Amino acid sequence: MTQTGVFVQRLGQFLHLTDAPPSLITRSLRGVELAVTETRDDNPVPGLSGSFTPEDAFLVSLKLHDYPDCELWENGKCVMKADVPAGATYLYDLKTDPRYVINKPFHSLFFYLPRSALDGLSEQSRAPRVDQLACELGVGHDDAVVRHIGATLQQGLSRPDETNQLFIDHMMLALTAHVAQAYGGLRPDNKANRGGLAPWQAKQACERLEADLGGKLSLEQIAAEFGLSVSHFSRAFRTSTGLPPHQWLLRQRVKTAKQLMSVRDLPLSEIAISAGFANQSHFTRVFSAVVGVSPGAWRREAQGGPESDT
Template sequence: MAGPIQYEDAFVVGLKLRDFPAHKYWEDGRLTPVCDLRAGESCLHDLKRAPTVLLDQPYHTLAFYLPRAALDAIADEANAPRIRDLSYQPGAGVNDVAISGLGGLLRPALSHPDQANRLFVDHVLLALGVHVAQTYGGMRPMLRPARGGLTPWQERRAREFLLANIKNGVALKQVARECGLSVGYFSHAFRRTLGVAPHKWLTEQRVELSKEKLRDDGLSLSDVAAECGFSDQSHLTRIFRQAVGVTPGVWRRALKR
């Protein structure tokens, strides 16, 4: 039996990555109908209801943690009433293509955390939280004026802060805080102003910086990768090829010619 989970006003969304036949699950000490869970299905768990599962066979699950504070922040950002509870059938799997798709986007970052773009991960997690709030919490935004872009000082500060952290990366909420905005508003305003999401813009700047560094023959490709915020040479090569169409080595040889 799974060990006890501390009582908390929070939810866990579990995305099944392999089949789990004859799933036995309890909430508040009551056994729910036994069912087969398929890879790609999702289950919701309320940590206020003492969720417990019998783990009597191999399993593989990606778990998303959603505390009450996160749901409240999502509702406030959408100018919607706060969510009281999530609607779901305890123990049952649901074929939610949005959750499975977002989970699929995160799996490479979990497999190679040293290469993960923190801004990208934040975007995916925010998207999942909004989806859960709308689909299972009934959140419906109230009408309000359309958002604009960043003000000139906010755009300047966002650029400066992102570039100052180009080597080590930065969380989306930190950049938003520098601009005095919520995460959701900042993300929308940044894209509206610069045409791309913050994580995409930062990746583009890393590629441009690597082009400059490649002019220095005294730097190895590993050195260039470290200077530009890539985890290693292979990470640099993969992103550079995607953006430029050739590898950094080919680019450097072309410069010499």
């Protein structure tokens, strides 16, 4: 089992969950695994949460459910009680054995950030190492960025088959960079690596993405082909193409689907798979959002005749 797989298992045990919580994993910083995990129990068995084995890592938690009068523990002792509102962001240092009393329904997102990932981000940003994150027990933050990233990743957690690796890599990299800057004082060298990719790099990168419409390739794999860090490659690719890699890939899937729909007798379900979508409903949802009409409606208009949406 991988390091993050172990963490997800431990998080389930920490919260006394009977089933493994849904998770998305990335390895976009030095190959170190990061994860986002959604945890929920509407009828928990009352008692003190489990305990994490101390490690040099942090948890960032976005609360999705109010949790009033929460009894908080640290280093084996009850420290305080605090009201935990939905929408707030909390940071935990896993070296201090954070725990709490579970006695009411809970629903949260947890982002797992190992120290080595923060070190990798500092290195890629050409910035001094982040010594510590602002982990103050019971102190919640009104963080609109974490809420936005959390809401976006929650959609991916609910539809893992439709979530491509480039999207996971991009969102988790953005989350890590934001946390490092907002709570760790990271100050990246914004003057460095401002430009886009060289024309041959942009062409080759687009060809690699187009050859993998299913989105199995990671940002780390593609960036490594050019000897670039993930953060530099992502920024430069967006400068060159106008879109981050995962959004460029979605547009390419739509373009491919349009080409395939020129074949009248090809079912939309088959086109969906051929163009890299997980299924027909995924295809319809993305195509409609990008183009403004459903695939069936687009094909009817393009071919000038009646056609069903199947």
